[in-house]
Amino acid sequence: MISILIKSATIINEGKSFKGDLLIQNGRIAKVGDRIDASADKIIDASNLHLLPGCIDDQVHFREPGLTHKADIYTESRAAVAGGITSYMEMPNTVPNTLTQALLADKFEIASRTSAANYSFFMGAGNDNLDEVLKTDPKTVCGIKVFMGSSTGNMLVDNEKTLEGIFSKAPILVAVHCEDEATIRENALNFQNLYGDNITPEMHPQIRNADACHKSSSFAVALAKKYNTRLHILHISTALETHLFENKLPLSEKRITAEACIHHLWFSDKDYPKKGNWIKWNPAIKSGEDRQAILEAVLDGRIDVIATDHAPHTIEEKSQSYIKAPSGGPLVQHALIAMLQLYEQGKISLEKVVEKMAHNPAILFQIEKRGFIREGYWADLVLVDLAKPTEVSKENILSKCRWSPFEGLIFSASVDTTIVSGKIAYEKGHVIDDVRGERLMFDRVKH
Template sequence: MSSILIKSATIVNENKQFTADLLIRDGIIERIDGHIDVKADQEINAEGLHLLPGCIDDQVHFREPGLTHKGEIYTESRAAVAGGITSFMEMPNTVPNTLTQELLEQKYQIGAQKSLANYSFFMGASNDNLDEVLKTDTSKVCGIKVFMGSSTGNMLVDNPKTLEHLFAESPMLIATHCEDEATIKANLEHYKQLIGEANLTVKFHPKIRNVDACYLSSSMAVELAKKHNTRLHILHISTEKETHLFSNNIPLREKRITAEACVHHLWFSDEDYETKGNLIKWNPAIKSAEDRDGILKAVLDGRIDVIATDHAPHTTEEKAQTYMQAPSGGPLVQHALPAMLELYHQGKITLEQIAEKMAHNVATCFQIEKRGFIREGYWADMVLVNLNNPWTVSKENILYKCNWSPFEGTTFNSKVVHTIVSGKLAYQNGSLVEVGSGTRLTFER
């Protein structure tokens, strides 16, 4: 059995901070105590460092299979681990789309071979694969993904009857991308007529994929979930208006409807299109500063339950195209935790809230088995950070396969020092330990 002893860490966990030693044995947290005097295979002096539960990212696009020129499970999980993300849930809009149990299992096989982080993969829903969706093993798969807005291939679910059946019959959590396609198409046509397609730039993105498009779709999903008592999780809330669809007066374990905010919607605003251009073109669109601030308020008061990335890499060549041609999405997993820690330094969020929204609550929402908390008997997924070690994002230290970041040139005050994945030291002082640390997530359902 392998063992790691962490000495004198400031542990941030379950709304508390305290200094303690922590012993990991054979992947599991064996003991947390003020002083542990045992010999371990590895010992880490964590004096002056903060130990947080490893982040669990419930929304990533790692691009494998079929789009591996943008990213791969190996390369993107490597970047995630370097950023303190120890577990991820990957989306089904790969090529081919993950619309059968066979294709889903193939992704799990890739994860088992290549992932440095713990992994799970969403089963995809389309207008015509309900029978396949209903075969999904609830104890081994994170959820069902429904695109109620445009996506790759055959993944737009816009048939009302299909949506009714999905929400009525899904055996597990449904995660939705909510944007109303008809509203977007009408807005796009309006601006094409107004200024001509050739004159459209990314600053029109939040006007085309506007507040109404988001709210109309999100409110429809909420109505369907209430009607059928569906376990619904709405991804990447991008408007202040949508935050009022959610409740903060129900314990999270009892919520049937939960919501996610993404780092880019908490950091950027439409003012940043001027300098960042297509690099911050995401769906749903980054909108106004008022929307950004309203989303953060909802995160803090409990209407929004988790923080994720929607990591979705594209090449620089793809992003350099005109607005209409450039794809939406960008890489984030390596820089999500440092960005949130920067908001901590700005006094906008506490360390305890970061641990809650990026680890505890994700584990609770998805009923992940023995992860997301620093507890004896739980899997050892954790990240040691130095809150006072400034560094600047540059091409030289970016680990994404696409080799760019919307944070290039940004100086973060906090740095990830070590990342432990399922009890294995996967990242240490700026170097990746190239071992298959990742383990398939399981769920208590």
């Protein structure tokens, strides 16, 4: 493990921007200061670059095991580090679904061999595996995932008694996908009666509508309040839902938190005619008014983190008719630079981007010694060049699916270097293939 000295960077950290140096030794940040005179194995001149804590993505689907024709931990973690994401938390709707502690352990084992970024995996909750869920170790696993809406295999939790059991007994944070299945089914039936097989992507936000989201989210919030559950609601997609959350408490004291995703901050229903199934996500991308309300909730603290919900499918799968095409798409490689584009447009500050993509995920999940530029913390860092554009094209997409909803766009910024646990994982357009991330650990009491 080499020592690295980063010189003359513009450092963005904990609400401040300042020019300084940073020394990395033994995988950790050894020193941060105005000027550091020390010898190091590698010196990086960052005089034209901004230094940020590495992004922590609390919601990805890397598709391994069982769906590796779409993606796998190796390919998608490489795309992540190319995008400045140094740590991720991966979801349990793989095949088989991660519904036992043994299957959860299998995923950690795969990542230990193949992941370019730091990693953790959610334990999945189903209608009939509460005993397994309750064995989850709070110190070594990021959380429990509940799909309160349609999902793969046996992962839809629609039994109210089961939900009560999870919310009342969960030993750690419960992360939920909230869409009311009955509402969606009724809407889908109405559209099929009207249009038959000619339903188009433009109808997606009317089928998976705001009512379906709000009904499920408000039910989850009510359950969490009843049982004092540590609840985290994923991918908020409606203005209506933003009013379920508060910004009066510091994040470390909140019991109910929320996430916004890149696609809900970037696209709106006006993009469906051009983008079609390529922006078909669940929950659906909705109106421009919803998008604006989500951004406002991010800025004022009602929504706590920004993530991707990176969920690749093959080009062939997404090219099918609306009814057959699966929901989801790849985002980890371009999430940070998309947010830097919103900064360029004057919609968000760099300090706020860092807060929502690095600091807050670390606080919210109680991750040990990550998410901040602090002496003694793991050196998870990203150097970005705000003056060097990035064009998104099939030739430079690293996700196995080899497409992006951003294809053809030219972002005004680029990722220059990504450092994962003190090791350079990505540098000037190239992933360093032998670098492996570390398992995330959590500063929680084991029950």
